[in-house]
Amino acid sequence: MKRKLRVRQAQTVLPFGVGAVLDVQGESFVAAGIERWPDLKTPVSSDRLATRLGVKGFFAAPHTLNDRYDKADRPGVPYVRFPGWLFCGSCRAMVRFLREHEKPGEPPVCTSCAAAPRLTPMRFVRICPDGHLDDVDWWYWAHSKLVPELRESCSESKHAWKARRLSFRVADRASGLEALSVRCEAIREGGKPCGAERDLLDVLGPQGGRCSGRNPWQHWDSRVSCGQQVHNVQRTAGNVYYPVVYSALDIPQTAEAPRAQRTMAEAVLDHGYWTNLIDALGTPRADVFRGMIKEDTDASDRLIDQLVAEATGAPAPPFPDRQESGKSGKIDLSRDEWYAFDAAQLPEATKEFAVRRSGLGLDGEKEEPWATLDAHIGGVVLADRLREVRALTGFRRHSPGGTLVPADTGGRLRWLPATEVYGEGIVLTLDEQRLTAWENDPRVRAHVRGVRTDLDASFRDEQLAETTGSELSPRFLLLHTVAHLLIRQLSFDSGYTTASLRERVYGRPEYGQHGLLIYTAAGDAEGTLGGLVRQGEAPHFAETLIRMLEAAAWCSADPLCAEHTGQGFGNLNRAACHACTLLPETSCQTGNTLLDRALVVGSARVPGYFTDVLTASRESAAAIAQG
Ligand SMILES: [Zn+2]
Ligand SMILES: [Zn+2]
Ligand SMILES: [Zn+2]
Ligand SMILES: [Zn+2]
Ligand SMILES: [Zn+2]
Structure with missing residues (x-):
């Protein structure tokens, strides 16, 4: 029987939006960036939100069953298998499952076992504070206690990221992470078995080694050089993913909005003390005027700096990053909503x-x-x-x-x-x-x-x-x-x-x-x-x-x-x-x-x-x- 994996449209923003790791029927995936979304998608209008976030508009996943992992030609949102390391619960072999191994509609199975049991994703993944996510380097983990010469003599060292002879073992004598280990069954130069092995007692938490500087759906050549320390965590841990979501209510254009109709910049330029501020630039009085303008308009120092620069012909500072805005640097979404709810004359129904x-x-x-x-x-x-x-x-x-x-x-x-x-x-x-x-x-x-x-x-x-x-x-x-x-x-x-x-x-x-x-x-x-x-x-x-x-x-x-x-x-x-x-x-x-x-x-x-x-x-x- 073919499996069916689905994500509902509403879930493609939260909780399974870009970057989220999700478990579906024993398989694990990560939601890819929107640059991988299909061309066919549904526009969603919200002018207020678009202005606030500095984008042209919004799109939702199409109104179809999102079963793209089963049918690659479906117009759904892309999810990529992650972690790439899987293991067989029966023979304990570890498999680096590559994209070319994917068969739509079929979960990965162990090809070494006659019964072809389904493979299970590894429980641990690697993250860093710059938002990168990757597999744990299991080959390195197994060999990490060896001296470099011995490590490099393993026949798998040249293609460690897809090593073929690792196994994920469980010992009956111990319990917890100590009972688990990764072992290399490859041959060393000279024909001896490698046998490198390390248990998982210390697998969680900060680790040595470099961050790969990317997320699983990104190409290897679009990685960035990342100096952050990597941390191994369970892939279902809460700190793997903190989505940043903004929302806006639709309010009628006619809603009473005495101040909202002006942009913050206009409010600053129209302020009674604006010319005083310009005249007083370079003196302590300028700070006083600036303080009063800020208090009345809620404008940020950055915005005022920019307007001052425009007014005086001095070079304007670079515009703030469109994704991250500082304190009150942008139009507050709650403002017009409040005016609509609090208006003496409530807006007509739409x-x-x-x-x-x-x-x-x-x-x-x-x-x-x-x-x-x-x-x-x-x-x-x-x-x-x-x-x-x-x-x-x-x-x-x-x-x-x-x-x-x-x-x-x-x-x-x-x-x-x-x-x-x-x-x-x-x-x-x-x-x-x-x-x-x-x-x-x-x-x-x-x-x-x-x-x-x-x-x-x-x-x-x-x-x-x-x-x-x-x-x-x-x-x-x-x-x-x-x-x-x-x-x-x-x-x-x-x-x-x-x-x-x-x-x-x-x-x-x-x-x-x-x-x-x-x-x-x-x-x-x-x-x-x-x-x-x-x-x-x-x-x-x-x-x-x-x-x-x-x-x-x-x-x-x-x-x-x-x-x-x-x-x-x-x-x-x-x-x-x-x-x-x-x-x-x-x-x-x-x-x-x-x-x-x-x-x-x-x-x-x-x-x-x-x-x-x-x-x-x-x-x-x-x-x-x-x-
Ligand atoms: Zn097997
Ligand atoms: Zn080895
Ligand atoms: Zn990183
Ligand atoms: Zn309480
Ligand atoms: Zn609350």
Whole structure:
């Protein structure tokens, strides 16, 4: 029977986008760069995202079953077999499986064994912080304990990368990696058996030897000279692949966007202090003007440098790399989305964007905790229909701070792989005045300053600034934590899995943001079923929020979790752990960092934005209990 290997179209961006290693029915592959994509592909439009990422457009894999490894002429996305080293579970022979050995529709089998059992991919691979990936050099591994002369006398040393006489052995006396070894069965010069062998006890972790400077789908001659240390890891390990994905919602052109219509450069050039800055260049006053322009426009130093150079005729500095932008150097995608959700007059419904104002249904409510809850909430907007485009710009390996490898590993294309999805969502905003007052509390400011210090010290600083804005604000931490708690509560109440819900935090004070969006986007053009929007309608939603706050006040890991002064990646979380706040990675914009329940429900050190609501809720529960 022929095997059938398939990847769905939506998976070609995430989780099996360019550079990802995937296991399919016992075989292992890596997704090749987009320079290898077929000509037939589906355009995906998102002008905002294209502008933001500096590309001409996007393409999705064609709407067909992506079974290209089985039918080479299929118009699907290319996946290449990786690792290239396989072994036979029966005779233990290791086989370097070359591209010319591939037979479409048939998994590799052992030709030495009569029963022709299927070959198994080796479990270990080699990565480096510059994003390269390769097979472990198993011939070298087996011979690595020999002196060079002896090593070179092995008859396989000339074509070590496809050595034919290696075997992958298991010893019964030992266990774990120590029980595994690679042995060379070749003949040495002079006719003696080579017999070089080394166990795998030290196979994981940093290794000597040079990085091959490429990814498996790249030709040998397009390798780069790479000076990074190589690390052996399991091919299924989390640090083999960190995709970098950007997404944008479609919003109508008519959406109210007072500042968004101008580019950042225009905003700088129109600024009242721009001419003062030019006149004061070279004096200390220039820094003052520059500071004020930056504060008002959110422009980066790099952009201002460039505009100054253009204005004064001095040579302009080289334009920043299109893939990696520094702090706020590019138009922020959240800005127009927020304007569309927060507009006094909501935009008219289109096929891609349909929103309506809702509420908690608590107007004029005198009873507690509802009256206090209502005072803390700005409003609720329900999105019956959203369209989201997700694009993969590239990936990193070894750590989230590794070098970005662009999805276009050939470096010649002006498009990126993307998918479009339709969905629905709930926008919750907080009361702006109350939020500002809470943010100005010195205890809140001191608390957030601590997180900001940890953020500045972490190498994710620049990456996270794309979401948080150039300076982390208390409201971002608050809104982000509420988004997580709300996703958990909605999933508890309504049967959505947490992985099917996503967040978008609108928490940048410089754009007047004070809300969040919880949405589900998995549908085609027909959209989703309206189940999430129903959860956001009155009167359920107010009850959901109260239950969410009650749940947030307690974690099974308390008091440890509640009193934490830095947990999670880079110590960027405070009172937030897997038991109370964290979400699947795909649901979160910041990789499960920058979370703190204390800012929501309060702690001994800091008042929470919703502390009063929680107190009111407990008091009314106590009053009911006392009759
Ligand atoms: Zn065999
Ligand atoms: Zn040998
Ligand atoms: Zn490398
Ligand atoms: Zn916790
Ligand atoms: Zn998150």
